[in-house]
Amino acid sequence: MKGASLARPVRRIESVVDAVGNTPLVRLRHVAASAPDVAVYAKLELANPGGSVKDRPALRMIQDALADGRLTSDKVLIDSTSGNTGVAYSLYGAALGVRVRLVMPLNVSKPRKDIARAFGTDIVFSDPMEGSDGAIRQVRAIVAAEPDKYFYPDQYANPSNPLSHYLGTGQEILDAMGDRITHFVAGLGTTGTMMGTTRRLKEHSRPIRCIAVEPADALHGLEGLKHLASSLVPPIYDAHVPDEILPVKTEDGWTMADRLAQEEGLSVGHSSGANVFAAVKVAEQAQREHGGGCVVVIVCDRGDRYFAPMKWERRYVW
């Protein structure tokens, strides 16, 4: 056969757990065109095997607990999550032989339940009116009733969550960008991504400004992100870690998610839309004030995870 080979190095791995991380950084040329001298790179966490940024902390929380004996073969992993962490627990639980039980609000979409169940996960439903905080409270009650039966990773309080980003996401960004990176942008959910990645980036010899994204309103449609002022504040959160918090409106996140699909070929979820919306604002400011820069922004998951429940989500009913 004539012509140059298109083959790139292929990794051969022993288990799906070895496929987590090393996600690519892709330059956003169209949606960031308003800051032409600032490079904006999206870190594609959607490329993880479970399709999201939560693969890293879920796997790390399981592995660390197996290593120090908090999780043993007779225990069931239980946590509250209707979304990406649940998919990741289910996937890595299956791969590592750990039974998984998830508590999620009754009104989560059928595809959410189906993905978790496909990996053999057992689901318990909580009051839909109480949202994700209600699911957290229900898990705590179940674990308190039978503490020896369960391993409760509690992603909001577990140091392995930010550690996965300190050792993974942050290190990978520095390895790929070196001294070029001037800004980092990520959303606040459990806050693990922001805490862990920022701590690693702050160790770099050159200053990197780290900006956290949160929904502008308490009732919002940016799934995965928390409006901290009106939520249970995660114990792993340290308000001193981000240099700045940028509020983003639901509409702006949704519109940017549409633009990323149509202009960059990246179908992403709404929290990623919000992160990129904020990253473009940061890039425009760097353009005005410094005439250049390099912004890295986290793209958390894929857009197809949000197809089914679109209509009611758009009315922010949760």
Ligand SMILES: Cc1ncc(COP(=O)(O)O)c(C=O)c1O
């Ligand atoms: C879609 C999505 N975006 C953003 C986040 C926030 O990430 P973190 O929990 O690390 O703050 C999450 C995590 O829950 C998520 O599922």
